[in-house]
Amino acid sequence: MSSPILALGRSSFGDPANTGKLLSREEATTLLNEWVPNERLRLHMKQVAAVMKAWALEREGADELTARKWEQAGLLHDADWEKYPEAHCRIIIEKLEALNVDPEVIHCIASHGPGYFGVEPNNTMDRMIYVFDELSGFIHAAALIRPTRYEGMDVKSILKKLKTPSFAAQVSRDDINDAISRIDKPLEEIIQFIIDHQKDVQ
DSSP: OOOOTTOOSOSOOSOGGGTTOOOOHHHHHHHHHHHOOOHHHHHHHHHHHHHHHHHHHHHSOOOHHHHHHHHHHHHHTTTTTTTOGGGTTHHHHHHHHHTTOOHHHHHHHHTSOHHHHOOOOOSHHHHHHHHHHHHHHHHHHHHHTSTTTTTTOOHHHHHHHHTOTTTTTTSOHHHHHHHHHTSSSOHHHHHHHHHHHHTTOO
């Protein structure tokens, strides 16, 4: 098996002394806007953040701080992708470490693509960002070609598109299948959850 193309070379991130420390919403949004000029990429990150927070609250029974951790990981997971594609993940991780952010948030970001960064998801938050990342983008791509966008979108149509290699070809079906294999929820349930919780994000 080939080495991850953007391997981070470590599996430990941040300082445990910073557990519970997060950027304020204003700080996180400012970082997002400064680092990500591309409006479509910003929307993707906001959508993943919304889905992550909703899952934490609705399915994991998370408290407000934990839900904010999930949300912040989703919001910033691709923050360095546009400006630093050859160092994707490394730059945002170093920035968040310098800002004394909770190490669980940083590890979650580091593990959102284990085949690329070489960091295995090791808890539910890690596994769910891996699940949601590619699927969120894929579902949004499907919405963009529909006259009614998300309205009336059903799981069946998404499953059909996943089996069509030419549609959103840049989305790795292998990554989606690998991510789903790591959780105890069916793909259909995840697709419906994403449709329900990212459709109104702007």
